[in-house]
Amino acid sequence: MILLLLFMLTSTDMLALSDSSAGVSSETRIEESLSSGNLTVVQGETVMLVCTVLNLGDKSVSWVRLKDPNPQLMSLNNVTNSQNPRFRALVSDWKEFVLLVKNVKEEDAGLYQCQVSGPKHTSITRTVSLTVIEGNTEILDGPVIYVDPLSTLTLTCRVDFGHKTPEFLIWRKEDKILKFEGGEGMVEPYLEQDQQGRHLSHLHVKE
Template structure:
């Protein structure tokens, strides 16, 4: 078994590769828990589908099993309880096979990496599983997004093989990467999720990496979501204040995070907003206003002149 550090997590080699693990060691006490090393340690999942990582624990007794993501040393589950705000993660126990399965719904490329199944012994015992997330091949009878003509980067392709590129669910916040709003106005952010085979199960909005609470004491925060072939989520923040500035992120269940930076202005105008097309637009509006005023003045003047002539003619 790998030695455990002071923080209770087992250290991995710097390369990030899985540590070697032979057959399960025979415990000194026949009632001690141990891992069945025959459980797969390399798992491949498809983008947008569920991934299942399993470890089989013998003689668990009164100990608990946890799943930990090594990318950020984040405890995902303890027993059957989930300890992450990402609702895609769920632990399932199958008593008949002694298996503890970590399910990752709507797997994304960012989910790839090493996961640790850990028994709460002293020291802890760990079983590492590596997850690969790949784009699916063409199912029978289905049409791909487009065929890839250039196969030179595919060393494992057989002669005559056909390669396809698939559209992966993508989130985008319109108007980014920087948005400027006036203090006291309403911040209106629109997140669009495209190329998704089905609408996301949920969409979280973040401000400075903190989940936005719609019922906080601040008030005036609401979200409207329209699901369809293209799912759109609108984040509305009324009475914008300087403290509302910063990074905003849209995080759907089935796509990577999209972010923009919002700048709440207290009357000032950045140089980028004073030049270019905005400046040209203001100048054009001023000229148009002068032309309209001149036209109205001329029309009134001609009308008065006509009335004067008619009055003089009547007096004669």
């Protein structure tokens, strides 16, 4: 007697089998290479804390600020849970969960944690540190500089943004732009720096 056994595979089983044979994990995980690490920003900038979650399934993603004595829930999925209008929750393709912070202030510094929670109360987390520094801009030998008539005046602006490079520098007199350095149209790839790593810009004023 010959027995013929038939195995019925559902589409879900076929997908799981295909993923397994291809070495693709179906487990929910935070993709660290596509998520934010520790960040340092200058006061007044906009920063995005990004948490990229793969294979989310029926789980939820939240951003929590780790503050003593009680942690503060900042967002849940695409819902903002802060009364501060500078904070906003954003979601892209239900994979990239972002906590956007506008006009960053010193008080925003600290630890933030991305939490992925499931219906069985299991969770995975990723913690990032946000450091906020105060940028400093000054004109050397200022604010009052004396110069002889008909001579050339060289003004030097020194910018200290920690280890960050300014996107651009603008010299302005009242409503007139005298010089623009940086941006996509920048001729030199890098701004000049002194030995302490502070960025320098020079403006030459004739007569």
